Amino acid sequence: MTHYRSALRAEAKALLRADPLFADVKCVISSAKxxxxxxPCWSVSTPGEDxxxxxxxxFRADTDLVVALSxxxxxxxxEDELDAHSEKIELLLIEGLKKNTGVQGVLLRRTETKTGPELLHVTGSVMMLFVVTGFIQDE
Known part of the structure; x- marks a missing residue:
């Protein structure tokens, strides 16, 4: 049986890949340079849980789900582009995770953006921390 965090990450990735912005974009690990x-590239991770x-x-699990887009x-x-992308990510994940996984709650806890020059380009990143609440049955 698939671990519930694995299933959560897989569903978040599937929801994002259904959107044209993410469909053809490489998904990378969040700590990659x-x-x-x-x-553009993006990542989904579950770095923590209470x-x-x-x-x-x-047990009740409050799982941190982090989505990053660069x-x-x-x-x-x-910055306007990052704001528009973050709004779309929020809409896709909050409704989609509730509907498709049966979790009890999805809360956007924090959004951070960062921009700056990178060689010949201007780059920007948005990182969004969601807290996903589910009631899990021990096997």
Whole structure:
């Protein structure tokens, strides 16, 4: 049986790949050093989790789900592009994860953006931290 965090990451990736922005873009690990010529690229990870035992067979898991997107663009508009992309990511994941995985809640906890010159390009990244709450049965 697939681990619930693996299933959560897989579903998040599937939801993002269904969107044209992500469909043909390489998915990379979030800690990779990015070459501006390889942009855009994105990642999905589950770096942390809080648990609460509810019974001997069930626990509540508040899983951190991080989505990162890096793009290159124009200095005057890159932050606006990142804002538009983050809005789309939020809509896709909050509704899609609730509908497709049966989790009880998906909360966008934090969004961070970063821009800057990278050799001959202007690059930007958005990192979004979601907290996904589910009630898990122990096997």
């Amino acid at each position: 990015l070459d501006p010529d390889s942009l 648990r609460e035992d509810l019974s001997s067979t069930q 793009i290159k663009g124009d200095a005057d508009t890159i």
